[in-house]
Amino acid sequence: MKQKPTMADVALYAGxxxxxxxxxxxxxxxxSDANRKxxxxxxxxxxxxxxxxxxxxxxxxxxxxGVVLSSAVRNPFFALISHAIRLQANAAxxxxxxxxxxxxxxxxxxxxxxxxxxxVEAVILCHSFEIANLAxxxxxxxxxxxxxxxxxxxxxxxxxxxxxxxxxxxRDLVERGHRRIDFLGxxxxxxxxxxxSSHSSADEExxxxxxxxxxxxxxxxxxxxxxxxxxxxxxxxxxxxxxxxRQILTRTDRPTAIVAGSDVLAAGVLQxxxxxxxHVPRDLSVIGYDDSLGLFxxxxxxSVRQPYDEIATLAIEMAMAGTKSxxxxxxxxxxxxxxxxxxxxRSGA
Amino acid sequence: MKQKPTMADVALYAGxxxxxxxxxxxxxxxxSDANRKxxxxxxxxxxxxxxxxxxxxxxxxxxxxGVVLSSAVRNPFFALISHAIRLQANAAxxxxxxxxxxxxxxxxxxxxxxxxxxxVEAVILCHSFEIANLAxxxxxxxxxxxxxxxxxxxxxxxxxxxxxxxxxxxRDLVERGHRRIDFLGxxxxxxxxxxxSSHSSADEExxxxxxxxxxxxxxxxxxxxxxxxxxxxxxxxxxxxxxxxRQILTRTDRPTAIVAGSDVLAAGVLQxxxxxxxHVPRDLSVIGYDDSLGLFxxxxxxSVRQPYDEIATLAIEMAMAGTKSxxxxxxxxxxxxxxxxxxxxRSGA
Numbered sequence: 001m002k003q004k005p006t007m008a009d010v011a012l013y014a015g016x017x018x019x020x021x022x023x024x025x026x027x028x029x030x031x032s033d034a035n036r037k038x039x040x041x042x043x044x045x046x047x048x049x050x051x052x053x054x055x056x057x058x059x060x061x062x063x064x065x066g067v068v069l070s071s072a073v074r075n076p077f078f079a080l081i082s083h084a085i086r087l088q089a090n091a092a093x094x095x096x097x098x099x100x101x102x103x104x105x106x107x108x109x110x111x112x113x114x115x116x117x118x119x120v121e122a123v124i125l126c127h128s129f130e131i132a133n134l135a136x137x138x139x140x141x142x143x144x145x146x147x148x149x150x151x152x153x154x155x156x157x158x159x160x161x162x163x164x165x166x167x168x169x170x171r172d173l174v175e176r177g178h179r180r181i182d183f184l185g186x187x188x189x190x191x192x193x194x195x196x197s198s199h200s201s202a203d204e205e206x207x208x209x210x211x212x213x214x215x216x217x218x219x220x221x222x223x224x225x226x227x228x229x230x231x232x233x234x235x236x237x238x239x240x241x242x243x244x245x246r247q248i249l250t251r252t253d254r255p256t257a258i259v260a261g262s263d264v265l266a267a268g269v270l271q272x273x274x275x276x277x278x279h280v281p282r283d284l285s286v287i288g289y290d291d292s293l294g295l296f297x298x299x300x301x302x303s304v305r306q307p308y309d310e311i312a313t314l315a316i317e318m319a320m321a322g323t324k325s326x327x328x329x330x331x332x333x334x335x336x337x338x339x340x341x342x343x344x345x346r347s348g349a
Numbered sequence: 350m351k352q353k354p355t356m357a358d359v360a361l362y363a364g365x366x367x368x369x370x371x372x373x374x375x376x377x378x379x380x381s382d383a384n385r386k387x388x389x390x391x392x393x394x395x396x397x398x399x400x401x402x403x404x405x406x407x408x409x410x411x412x413x414x415g416v417v418l419s420s421a422v423r424n425p426f427f428a429l430i431s432h433a434i435r436l437q438a439n440a441a442x443x444x445x446x447x448x449x450x451x452x453x454x455x456x457x458x459x460x461x462x463x464x465x466x467x468x469v470e471a472v473i474l475c476h477s478f479e480i481a482n483l484a485x486x487x488x489x490x491x492x493x494x495x496x497x498x499x500x501x502x503x504x505x506x507x508x509x510x511x512x513x514x515x516x517x518x519x520r521d522l523v524e525r526g527h528r529r530i531d532f533l534g535x536x537x538x539x540x541x542x543x544x545x546s547s548h549s550s551a552d553e554e555x556x557x558x559x560x561x562x563x564x565x566x567x568x569x570x571x572x573x574x575x576x577x578x579x580x581x582x583x584x585x586x587x588x589x590x591x592x593x594x595r596q597i598l599t600r601t602d603r604p605t606a607i608v609a610g611s612d613v614l615a616a617g618v619l620q621x622x623x624x625x626x627x628h629v630p631r632d633l634s635v636i637g638y639d640d641s642l643g644l645f646x647x648x649x650x651x652s653v654r655q656p657y658d659e660i661a662t663l664a665i666e667m668a669m670a671g672t673k674s675x676x677x678x679x680x681x682x683x684x685x686x687x688x689x690x691x692x693x694x695r696s697g698a
Contacts, residue, residue, distance in 0.1 A: 047489075095463055099435070099444075102436075140353075140396075296613065298616070298623045299623060
């Protein structure tokens with residue numbers, strides 16, 4: 001590796017004092033336009049790259065943000081949310097250290113230690129395996145931003161309101177004549193373990209919001225079935241939706257529509273319908289949640305849409321606010337993306 | 350943020366000399382077992398975290414690896430490969446700075462500059478938008494590992510051989526009576542721009558491997574159609590497969606099977622078949638490539654499988670070998686994952 005140019009080299013090349021070069025390159029203090037241009041030109045021609053490691057020591061900043069995810073493999077929701085966060089972080093001059101716990105205690109402990117080692121300025125918690133593992137981050141005084149969950153005290157929180165999206169989804173179904181509707185709720189793979197029992201999980205919240213939204217559009221509780229629960233983490237992905245979709249679709253009081261707690265579950269429901277020879281949407285309407293897979297599935301899936309960009313923007317704002325602010329709590333609403341998996345209820349159904 | 354314990358605090362607490370503590374915590378030099386245990390116990394109880402920023406300056410190491418991707422949104426292949434790389438990097442004590450160029454020149458230039466600023470020890474190139482943007486990384490003497498591409502000279506390269514997987518896929522089709530088979534090749538979204546013209550793109554390689562594999566199982570070239578080309582980057586995702594699937598499936602010499610150049614394209618083909626009232630696999634067999642979406646789709650998709658874990662392991666090995674080694678080039682083979690999207694060719698078809 002060739003010798004890197006220093007800030008002193010840049011000052012020399014630009015014909016300005018080292019302190020002038022420093023003011024330009026650190027972006028603080030007054031510098032004349034002419035000098036600023038000379039320094040930036042010199043920096044560009046010399047291919048000067050500020051040494052973030054040295055800057056980190058001087059300013060006690062690492063310019064790194066940690067993002068905790070479960071696994072990119074099980075649920076594309078996590079790929080989409082971390083992508084949105086990375087874009088916002090980069091726009092704010094920050095880089096992102098992603099880390100996946102893969103539903104393993106030691107992996108999570110090790111990954112969080114690594115985030116500490118790199119001196120991340122904040123940790124955004126999209127999904128934690130065991131919330132107690134966050135203790136070292138909290139002890140170190142590093143701000144934590146919880147997304148869609150509220151397990152820890154004294155953290156910033158971005159809560160997602162499932163109601164607007166589910167209300168729009170149910171209005172759509174009711175207008176098409178559906179009355180018998182199932183909600184197929186989330187799996188253990190979506191909720192953190194060991195959370196405070198005073199807060200319900202995102203899955204429970206979605207199920208409750210479904211029932212409230214159904215009542216609001218005049219559906220009879222007797223026509224609604226809600227299935228949620230803790231399932232085998234290893235079955236993963238769409239298999240869970242397939243198995244549970246088979247159970248629902250072979251009931252004598254088969255629903256005409258299923259709202260799933262995630263697009264991944266909905267993908268399994270589509271597979272179950274296919275196996276049983278049911279045409280979607282002619283025989284069954286299906287709506288997902290997260291809007292993470294909709295464009296890949298057959299038919300293209302209607303889904304309750306997560307506000308990915310708003311979540312990411314807010315998360316980075318909270319990360320920058322750090323621990324100087326008291327705990328910030330903000331709630332963002334969902335919406336409803338209509339595609340091809342919803343149709344009229346069959347007459348007589 | 351409370352005062353962090355230093356290495357000197359650990360030495361004091363453990364009752365050993367600072368140099369003994371340093372040898373244990375840096376993992377170099379001889380230390381007695383008793384002293385090693387005392388130091389590790391003290392480090393644990395004091396919650397000592399080595400300051401990677403300070404270590405970085407001392408050892409000229411950042412313990413960071415850069416990974417360049419296109420967009421997590423368009424193709425889950427990238428989420429899977431970056432996930433596998435992150436796991437291998439973490440196991441090697443390295444953290445990963447992902448970055449997505451999103452098919453935008455300025456974003457790629459800016460992202461690569463950020464990787465330089467953070468002093469990444471190597472850059473793994475899963476997908477570059479404009480290969481010329483890599484020049485600053487090369488000038489800085491940072492090792493580059495190209496995956497499935499060979500656009501740059503003096504880089505390490507991991508080449509993927511499409512042949513074994515495609516050969517197995519075609520054997521499967523032929524054994525089930527298929528003769529008229531289409532290959533629907535990749536899009537601009539998969540190939541870097543501005544690559545050396547002496548190397549074909551991954552998409553072209555797959556199409557050529559398809560034809561070789563088809564010849565090897567005795568298929569008549571007259572029964573095969575190959576469609577590849579540069580398509581609108583903005584149409585993205587499965588839409589391209591849908592549009593091109595419609596064209597193929599409404600031809601008078603409609604094939605009985607389609608092999609797609611990616612699972613995302615195959616997802617669009619499944620949508621086209623559904624629109625046209627064709628049942629998969631009764632009326633049409635479909636095989637994908639990458640094995641990135643297979644378990645989500647209906648029916649579950651047979652696919653040529655990328656060797657994700659082998660690629661990741663090798664990429665980290667090459668990153669650690671750095672520029673001390675001459676350019677390393679290794680080739681890994683694909684395999685074939687059988688699921689439900691392949692069936693017998695219709696008699697008379």
